[in-house]
Amino acid sequence: MRYIDYKTLLPRSVAGLLVAPFLIFPLFSTNLATLSMFILSGIWAIAVMGFTLILRTGQFSLGQAAFMTIGGYTSAILTVQLGWPFWPSFLLAGVVSGIIALIIGSVVLRVGGVYFSIITLALGEVVRIIAMQWEPVTRGSRGLGTAPPDPISLGGFEINFAASAVPYYYFMILLVAITGLVFWQIGRSRLGGTFFSIAANPILAEHQGIHLMKYRVIAFTVAGVFTGFAGSYYAHFLSTMTPYMVGLWESIQIMIMSIVGGISSLVGGPLAGALVLYALGIYLSRLPVYGIQQLLFGAVVVLVLLFLPKGTGLVDLWDKFWRKVFREPDFYEIPSEEPSQE
Amino acid sequence: MKKWYSIATIIVITVMMLGIAAAPRPAHAVEPIVIKVGYTTAMSGPAAAWGQTERLFFESFVEVFNKKGFKVGDQTYNFKMVVVDNKNSPEGGAAAAKQLVYGDKVKFIIGLWTWNFPSIAAVTNPAKVILMTRTGNEAVPGIYDPKKMPYVVFGNPSEEEFISDCLALVEAFPKYKKLGILECTLGKGPGWDYVLAALDKAGVRYHMEFFPPGTQDFTPYITRYAEAGCDIVFVAGWVGEAMAFAKQRWEMGYKDMKVGHTGPLITPLAYIGVCGKEAAQGLIAEYCAPWDFKKTKVKSKYIKMCREAMKMASEKQGRPYTYTGGIGWFPSHLLILAQAMEKAGTVDDTDAIMEAIRGGTFSTTAGTWTMSGAKTYGSPVVFGTPGALSTIKGDKEVYLAEYPMEPLP
């Protein structure tokens, strides 16, 4: 009998089964609220992926919200003030965000640890204040009202963003898929390995000739580009861009989503974290009692941190589950006496 | 004997027939049709206290209104409110509008709080949903475009509200030296250019300051106002901040500086609790109770409806409901809508209803007005409420002054 590598096949098929419903979801329900929830979770997932990438190099950036704001404002300004169509603005939003990340990163990444986190936090606020004060361009506190992307004609079939949220949904899936692919490839490549070594032991890495700053800046820039995309999409989905939409507290939420999702994985972790926590947040915000959303959000995060084994996130539960199924020893367990059954 | 029986029978039958004839005919038992009206306001976040207080009154008013309903042709109609939280932010407003228009499929949306007008209007206009907005910092020429947004009715735009409040203040204190205006940076925008230009035209002397959101410490601002010579400081709607300002100015020794804010008093006791009884005396706010108006005439039937709704709200919340804030707009918007539908003869055709609103005269809880404002916004649908002010005396709210609403130049 031919050998079927069921240990790889089974988890992947189950993963596929879990992902597939998302692809065909709009066929069953075009409930705006649910679609919005998924779309927004996807957007945040991208931002969280950026955070996790930076985390891979050993830095906590509490300023990712700044790049979402920059990306959002870039595309909003281009479409609203200059009349550009959506798609070029969207791409440019990512580029501008990346360039700014490059500049800022080169200056700020020299400082490490807690100080870096606080600088990024401060930067997030500075970006917000700039957005608020630069009235002629950003219209200050009132923000910019963005329009949906123009309809795209494919043959005889038109994708109309203005009519419903379904096109947004599919574009979000596309965006998440592309981002995920890019990040996954980075994770598997030598580049990713270098990131990890910088985080694990910077001194050793330096001794081995790895130029720390260069890689940290690369990670920061890549994260900046994709977070900029996320921000631009966010602004256009919500039809508005204001300085208060993505700020300090959102940066904190990004960090929380990343840790809870699991930092061992660049793609799955952020997706899990964003989906679970954001969806949870949305469900809770429907409850009429104000405050319960925040309370339960905080409680859930703390509980997850308490009860997950040390150093893991939600995504690692997946691995553990499959190990249990195949009765393989866990990394943290001492293998039992009996050999595992095949 | 048989003769008596037949006479008795005839009499009984006659009486029965008369009785049946006199009995009220069973009414056509036509159930009133319910029209859904979307209502969006801040249901969460720090402004939620207001949103929830007002909601209580509005739901009671809708109940009172539905007792008689209104008729278009032969059919009676009732309103039903569909409430969605807009989180007091532009993106929340857009989300709320999308939910109402595409999810709940309403054709009319009433009620905004502050700055989510553009994002909500961007959703409602393409869908031909009539938006009756309470305020809109964006309702200024150059930003609001009646051609792009034909389905908007401005009821009580915040610029007009502020201007008429200031004019009422000047009427109440004709010997004032200078009016200090305080606004949060969140509200900065071209709306203020418009307001300040109108104040200039009316000859009002003022000095304006902005504070960042979350400020609790107003010492620097109080100092600056004192240096500028302001003896009245009017805050643009930020109640908590106005309370803090009033308290701190008292403590700093500026006891003659009057303090007020746009928007109605929540309840005098709240202010006394935060500022202290002395500092809270003389605090000025908007006053929307039509039964106290001196210069604006409101039909008594509407006054009765409001009073009944307030009683209902008191019963629902278990303690006296004194907040008069929402009377001037939501009930009046609802009444405008009902009257416009009656005039247009339809409850579905939003184009026809908008036609009926334009230039029409409506009698509501805020008086009797003709919709006009051609010069104000370039749109002939501007409404408003009189700038009526109240002040805290002891622990009660009393009427102070009134500036009747006129289409401003």
Add this chain to the structure above:
Amino acid sequence: MPPAGIWIDGLIQSCIYMTMAFGMVLVFSILGILNWTHGQFYMLGAFVVYYAFTAVGIPFPIAMLISGVVVGGLGILVEKFIIERVNVPSAQGALYVTVATMALIFFFEGAASMLFGMQEKGLAMVFPGVLDLGSFSVSYQKIAVVAFTLVIMIAMYIMLNRTKVGLAIRAAAQEPDAAGLYGISVKRISLLVMGIGCALAAMAGSIMAPVYAVNPFIGRIPMIMSLLAIIIGGLGSLTGAIVGGIILGFVNSVVAYRLSYFSEVVLFAFVIIILLVRPQGLFGDPLK
């Protein structure tokens, strides 16, 4: 030259930021963690004092002590059941603690919103009245704040430098292992220090409650400000916390007077520059 009112205001701000920063640095020195929930303990302290005073009628100074004890106790519980469990001895540990304390920010804000409502609550009736000093006046509440800070700082100084407990704390902060060898239960000291740090925050919130208003969101700004104060003063340094608090309070007040809402930008820019040029702040240890 800004008028007297501005300087007094700066003084008040300095006092509060000083107290908060002090508490934060205490916790940081022993536990090695930055407690992001510090601001929420400020807020909770204000609420405890509000209810103790208005609902139960306890005289204000005692209510303040009660709030210190209650919230300090809460801090100890948080430390014991959450932070310790989450703090694995690796780089990950610091990360998890940070996330946990950040999550707790939301938790406490939500809980406060639900339990106490979001409406502003006032304590204006506590120490009412003003002291007239000629061209300006100071409210007794503000005088109370300054008095409170003096008392607390003196108490802290005495405790840390003159008592056995203080000695134990300082030992555990500098050399936990050596301290352990001398019979000091570092674990118990950590809990105690957490309690003290949180109690400081709570009492700062209590003494400020009459000055401003009380609502579930008042913890945010003090948290950020005490963080900035620590940065300016240097992360591990108690003196730094005090000096940082003073600098921050006065700078904030004077800049706000001159530039009104631009004070936000100035403060953040100032902190960024410090972090770039001298990250260890004024009194902290230089990093490698």
